Amino acid sequence: MAAGLLLSSCGAKTEAAQAADAADVDTTAVSTVYYIKDITPENLVKIYKALGRKAEGKVAVKMSTGESNKSHQLDPALIKPLIDELGATIVECNTAYSGNRNTTDAHRKAAEEHGYTAIAEVDIMDAEGDTILPLEGGKHLSHDIVGKNFTDYDFTVVLSHFKGHAMGGFGGALKNVAIGIASSSGKTYIHTAGKTNDVDSIWNNIAPQDDFLESMGEACKAVFDYTGDNILFINVANNLSVDCDCDGNPAAPKMGDLGILASLDPVALDRACVDMVVNSDDPGKADLIERMESRHATHLLDYSEQLGLGSQKYKIVEL
Numbered sequence: 001m002a003a004g005l006l007l008s009s010c011g012a013k014t015e016a017a018q019a020a021d022a023a024d025v026d027t028t029a030v031s032t033v034y035y036i037k038d039i040t041p042e043n044l045v046k047i048y049k050a051l052g053r054k055a056e057g058k059v060a061v062k063m064s065t066g067e068s069n070k071s072h073q074l075d076p077a078l079i080k081p082l083i084d085e086l087g088a089t090i091v092e093c094n095t096a097y098s099g100n101r102n103t104t105d106a107h108r109k110a111a112e113e114h115g116y117t118a119i120a121e122v123d124i125m126d127a128e129g130d131t132i133l134p135l136e137g138g139k140h141l142s143h144d145i146v147g148k149n150f151t152d153y154d155f156t157v158v159l160s161h162f163k164g165h166a167m168g169g170f171g172g173a174l175k176n177v178a179i180g181i182a183s184s185s186g187k188t189y190i191h192t193a194g195k196t197n198d199v200d201s202i203w204n205n206i207a208p209q210d211d212f213l214e215s216m217g218e219a220c221k222a223v224f225d226y227t228g229d230n231i232l233f234i235n236v237a238n239n240l241s242v243d244c245d246c247d248g249n250p251a252a253p254k255m256g257d258l259g260i261l262a263s264l265d266p267v268a269l270d271r272a273c274v275d276m277v278v279n280s281d282d283p284g285k286a287d288l289i290e291r292m293e294s295r296h297a298t299h300l301l302d303y304s305e306q307l308g309l310g311s312q313k314y315k316i317v318e319l
Contacts, residue, residue, distance in 0.1 A: 029311040031268035036319045037259040039238050041081040043319075047262045048082060048157070050319055053232050057154025059088040062180055064161060065111040065122070067100050068248035072239035074161050076115035086157060089121045093147040093180065096187035096199050099248060125149040130183035135222040137307065140193040140207075140215045144222035145186030155230045158266070162235040162273045163253075164242035164288050167191075168213065169297025171244045172273055173233040173266040174304060177223050178216035190215045210299055217304040220266070224309060233269050234262040237276065242291040255284030267310025271301050 034050045036043045048055075061083060066073025083090070094107055101107040104127040111122045125147025133144040160176040168175050179187055185197040193207030193215045207215065224231065237258035243250035258276050263269040274292065277285055292298070305312050
């Protein structure tokens, strides 16, 4: 499958490519994205092992615990064998909007109701506050604000449900890192492109769309600079609603499941998922494509590539 051909310019170079040339960034790198069509617990473990990077030490699995019982968060039965294989803790941070996960008590209750506390320890990482990760090279953010407990972990497995998103267009590995690892204050800081970290002021200071997407990329850079190679990325592309698991009343999926994809490169992984949606012969894809295009979603990929977080050129290895 060719990479980077859809939802972006096919003729002239993209803004990110022009910027990469100016910064002498290598845009020729081709990353490997592993793919399994059948979404099963066994295949989730199989694709993790295919990555060839063992999660060692105290392992965090960053995923969304989901806003409500109507949301399309990952099934605990699907992920339990992988959690057991890793001996991992599920980690989350509180939201910056009113709902079922904006306080630690409410978030723990939601995680229990959705079946996650029955399969693993669940750590709400900003339950006791947050911490600063330094950031170099950001034009919107000067740092990232993450859950205090994030630094307790030696390795992070970013386990994402790939689907649409009301603000970002799609939610995958990059959003799960940028917004998911950020504390409530950090989420506010990103959504306002560095203007404020006051949660009560978030909706009065929402940044222009591209600035928001770029701020997500910058937050990812701070996390990746901190983790180094002690991180990997798995996307489960199922229940492909136009809405995120943060939506308590999401739209029903209109296209069929695509499979499990994984990579050591989060940019390539999210690009591959986007391309797989667009290249699908499923007519139900139209709403999800519209959601991504209307939110300028792939600008996140362009800017993240410009920041050196990965490559939009990839090869698919089907397992």
